[in-house]
Amino acid sequence: MTTFQENLEKYAELAVKVGVNIQPGQTLVIRTPISALELVRLVAKKAYEAGAKNVHVEWSDEELTRTKFHLAPDEAFHEYPAWIAKGFEELAENGAAFLSITGQDPDLLKDADPERVANLNKAGGKALKTFRSYIMADKVSWSIVAAPSEGWAKKISPDESKDRAVEKLWEAIFAATRTDQADPVAAWKNHLKTLNEKMNELNKRRYHALHYKAPGTDLTIELPDTHLWVSGGSTNKDGVDFVANIPTEEVFTAAKKTGVNGTVTNTKPLNYGGTLIDQFTLTFKDGKVVDFTAEQGYETLKRLLDTDEGARYIGEVALVPHQSPISETDLIFYNTLFDENASNHLAIGTAYAFNIEGGKEMSEEELEQAGINTSITHVDFMIGSSEMDIDGITKDGKREPVFRKGNWAF
Amino acid sequence: MTTFQENLEKYAELAVKVGVNIQPGQTLVIRTPISALELVRLVAKKAYEAGAKNVHVEWSDEELTRTKFHLAPDEAFHEYPAWIAKGFEELAENGAAFLSITGQDPDLLKDADPERVANLNKAGGKALKTFRSYIMADKVSWSIVAAPSEGWAKKISPDESKDRAVEKLWEAIFAATRTDQADPVAAWKNHLKTLNEKMNELNKRRYHALHYKAPGTDLTIELPDTHLWVSGGSTNKDGVDFVANIPTEEVFTAAKKTGVNGTVTNTKPLNYGGTLIDQFTLTFKDGKVVDFTAEQGYETLKRLLDTDEGARYIGEVALVPHQSPISETDLIFYNTLFDENASNHLAIGTAYAFNIEGGKEMSEEELEQAGINTSITHVDFMIGSSEMDIDGITKDGKREPVFRKGNWAF
Numbered sequence A, B: 001m002t003t004f005q006e007n008l009e010k011y012a013e014l015a016v017k018v019g020v021n022i023q024p025g026q027t028l029v030i031r032t033p034i035s036a037l038e039l040v041r042l043v044a045k046k047a048y049e050a051g052a053k054n055v056h057v058e059w060s061d062e063e064l065t066r067t068k069f070h071l072a073p074d075e076a077f078h079e080y081p082a083w084i085a086k087g088f089e090e091l092a093e094n095g096a097a098f099l100s101i102t103g104q105d106p107d108l109l110k111d112a113d114p115e116r117v118a119n120l121n122k123a124g125g126k127a128l129k130t131f132r133s134y135i136m137a138d139k140v141s142w143s144i145v146a147a148p149s150e151g152w153a154k155k156i157s158p159d160e161s162k163d164r165a166v167e168k169l170w171e172a173i174f175a176a177t178r179t180d181q182a183d184p185v186a187a188w189k190n191h192l193k194t195l196n197e198k199m200n201e202l203n204k205r206r207y208h209a210l211h212y213k214a215p216g217t218d219l220t221i222e223l224p225d226t227h228l229w230v231s232g233g234s235t236n237k238d239g240v241d242f243v244a245n246i247p248t249e250e251v252f253t254a255a256k257k258t259g260v261n262g263t264v265t266n267t268k269p270l271n272y273g274g275t276l277i278d279q280f281t282l283t284f285k286d287g288k289v290v291d292f293t294a295e296q297g298y299e300t301l302k303r304l305l306d307t308d309e310g311a312r313y314i315g316e317v318a319l320v321p322h323q324s325p326i327s328e329t330d331l332i333f334y335n336t337l338f339d340e341n342a343s344n345h346l347a348i349g350t351a352y353a354f355n356i357e358g359g360k361e362m363s364e365e366e367l368e369q370a371g372i373n374t375s376i377t378h379v380d381f382m383i384g385s386s387e388m389d390i391d392g393i394t395k396d397g398k399r400e401p402v403f404r405k406g407n408w409a410f
């Protein structure tokens, strides 16, 4: 077996054992591009070996997506198959685990009509609303891992041959996800413990607000009274642990919907539904985006912010040290799974229900009453750098260092 | 463009224009193995160019199927996702067209537990019963074309390299489907005209029964009074023409359920759900299989016959000349789409509703009352050869030659 094959198997095992943590008798649903075929086959094998009852795969193909955006009529982009959404809901209700494999060419939809992209995202968001609410509330185990498409690999290594670019990206993925370590499953247990310690400390400190300072950024984010900091390790409604993102380096909570003020500048490009948005700023007043600029992808950003009312408010506040295996690859991945976990980030759109006390049991209305944002969208964007300082502000106005020069200050 | 690329495009066009004959605004559903990716991309392109609103693809992967049969627990084989069946019904009700791409390794499930194979076929048959009834009644346009998997290609050319075997099988497919002719769409219009002429003549003759004679075969099949001969060209409920099998060389009708007597021997191997059944005989009394033998795949044949009550009766009676572009390839394809269209064949299981007058509007009970068979299964098996003679027997007992030495006698 080559090192690549060994690492691919270890990565598949990580996805099954640590990512979705498949349980005997469970169905595993994999959503994946066809380009990840080799990984999918290994994941399925490991899942059955771990006792999965069934593995159901929903495939996509970049070339077909491109063809659709070029040739289909407008009305095709206002629809999402209701029966698939219903199927996902049923699978979730029956306790299936959901693994997504990301790896899309960041420029896939570069030439597509942004209105079509927005319409399709909206149609999907609406149709999958109930399913997404199960995911957002951690009712089921779910996880996201990655596999290079040729387009993605060439975006990162434009001067390499396709094969070499893909090989290099796999190496970066293996490094960033600790797969290249001797025992990745053990390495992850350790890592999750460290994240938990930060989480517990923040939950003890109970900050009233965070104040972000960096070039282009001066932003204050209030936190709801009942906010809960959460780390990469999650637990579903049946008490089974899982890790929603591999890699994950974040400790995160919900913002107070109406408590965000100031301006923030992104530090890494945002790949939204196949279009890149970069060098952008958002200006907030009482939680709402009241102004924004973008050097790249302005139109797409505008449409994202216009998705619904909640798309102009912050849902998630995530703290991520600038130092991590991801950062050490020294790459911009043009993929949120990696870039967000190498950088402090915020998310536009819906907050995670589990980020406030009792949130998992609340209706949408109750979540809004508790002060957090709801929306059909949730899009992370990266704002961290080695120049970022963050202060925690206590209820009585005292300031404490949380981040200094991009890393944890405690 | 290479000849291969040219032929592949012509074949995709044939599938879209002649096969499902896609109409503006229609959704095309493609069910296909991932190995047919290149063909699927071309079919999607041609479909959108012909005005399709959307192309939805349901993918499968042989390796995943094999893994499931090896590693999944027994209960996994008693289930078929109800939401997918429901989705197919909805798509059909909304007028979608359905294209299946066949190409499975004939030995895919050779080492699988036959009980698992039977259970999965049964579960799928039950779940898809309503959808299948739409197909069987030609409510929607549907078509089957082919694309080689490596396993299938190697089965036909075991001594060639994988690449060469696949190349040779593509050449055979292009020849057998008239794709290698200058204008395949025109060639098909011509061919369908010829088949129509045979159909019209048989419908005029209104035989009471057919009598088959060949080595190992002496079989009489009565036809229902209201039987209708049908050829490869079909018309859906909206009046749109389509061709359900590419290639098709058959003119076929329904058997009288209780009117089959004698013994029949197969002449080409039958590939049933990944297992080969060969050198088998079926003996009928008053329509029912009362005895059977098989040198290969006995257990699978037994389970097929035990699927339900109707699986012991004949549904379809198809006349196919021994001379055709398929026969001229001089290959056994180990794939029913090709082998059945190079050979007289019968089908075990359900009859096509449109093979009796008014059948499309009948319930299952009414179809049985009209004298034809219903079942959750429908499996063609090949009985033709250059040594087969078939007589038509009129109501008053007169015999007329229908086939002599494997070819049309009129």
Ligand SMILES: [Zn+2]
Residues within 6 Å of the ligand: A250, A252, A316, A318, A340, A345, A380
């Ligand atoms: Zn996050």
Ligand SMILES: [Zn+2]
Residues within 6 Å of the ligand: A316, A347, A378, A379, A380
């Ligand atoms: Zn997020």
Ligand SMILES: [Zn+2]
Residues within 6 Å of the ligand: B250, B252, B316, B318, B340, B345, B380
């Ligand atoms: Zn037939």
Ligand SMILES: [Zn+2]
Residues within 6 Å of the ligand: B316, B347, B378, B379, B380
């Ligand atoms: Zn048939």
